[in-house]
Amino acid sequence: MTFLTLSLALVFVLIPIVLSKAFNLELEKDTVIATVRSIIQLLIVGYILQFVFHSENIIYTILMIALMIGAATQNARKKGASIKGITWKLIVTFIFVEIITQGILLGFHITPAEPQYIIPISGMMIGNSMVLSILFLNRFTAEIDAHQNEIELILSLGGTPKQAIHSQLIASIKASTIPTIESQKTIGLVQLPGMMSGQIIAGADPVQAVQFQLLILFLLLTSVVVTSVLLGFLSYPTLFNKQMQLLKVEA
């Protein structure tokens, strides 16, 4: 595809703007902003990736991943503002997910150790892990807020903080991971996953595209479960003080 044909695609941006004007939806401004931002951001990423892929130095790959983790942390931390030290807990979680997924991929030579593989897959893992962290933190703080009485009941009978929060922790881990697991059951039936579609459009063999997509799906399963379990077990102790009292949590 050339830049000329791509600019023809801007017609698709005009349609919502015209509709918005006609029906007074007031979406024009946001549509324009979204369009401009996506053009600029993706072009920058494209050029950066081109540079990183061509440079021999691993340091750029690591830098890219660090950047992704930084952005993901920045995005997710607002949801866990009431959990002390949430920033580094998120960083640890993302790094762990990255190490475990890339460790297996590279360790077993499933994918070649080249930036072209490492960076997009890392992006998907960290991105997914970020979404999951937000889901998990939302759920966890809401559960604690709603079940404060039960938590304090267990404490009052001589339970440890871990015992007191166990049900809420498990419920939040389950609730945040179930959508991912469920959606994998119907995948391919209704909607072709984005990455696979992209590969097929770009001319890849559909079976090979499927193989890659399956790999990503399996990796996602690991990343969602690892993310919520790790984040959960890192977070719960900071909800209590040394005297084993439940601190206030704002959902």
Next chain:
Amino acid sequence: MKESYKAAIQFEHVNYSDGSTSILKNITGFFPKGKITTLVGPSGAGKTTLFRLCNRLISPSSGEIQIVGEKIDQYNPIELRQNVGLALQSATMIRGTVMKNLALPLTLKGSKLSEEDATELMQDVGLSEAFLTRNVKDLSGGQRQKVSIARTLVNKPKILLLDEITSSLDRVSQQDIEELIVRINEKYGTTIIWITHNLTQAVTIGEYSWVMIDGEVIESGESSFLNNPKNDRVKQFIKGDLV
């Protein structure tokens, strides 16, 4: 007269505030050891908050609490909470059966509650053993309160804090629980502090009483003072409550 009592729980200038709101103000006084103390006062006086302090679910903003002569923070929180048992006003249950709730204090310690012990506890609070397999969702308010008391007793606490545990009970059940409390006190020498809105109960069951209003202890002493209070606010409270 006071000198003949030993304190199970002693408060020295205890304050508790939540942010800028002062909830308990300069509480000084004691709950006598081995006796039943009743604690009365209007809604919002801070009675439940005082209990939460004794069970160490919260800590005072200032002042000191002693449990049988030792500062409260000298104890391991888990041991303290097992020994200073609290039956919550809300009779909160964990999801599942009555048996699961009854066994909870032991489950937390990694042991089990035997069928016989469970049955005996149920009899103590006036519930048939058929209830053991019932889901707590299906219990009435009064039945939950009974299960809640039984569950608190499982730890065999030396001090028992009961927060309005008879508020949803009919007269007969109330009498059953009153008898149970007196029996526990006599048999095991358990110190019992009982928050109640029922002034007759406060005088007849309590040997000692506290009146709290607006975060302060207004009057305390042998419970007969409730029949003849000196303080005007206590008089008002009692008059209002008896209507």
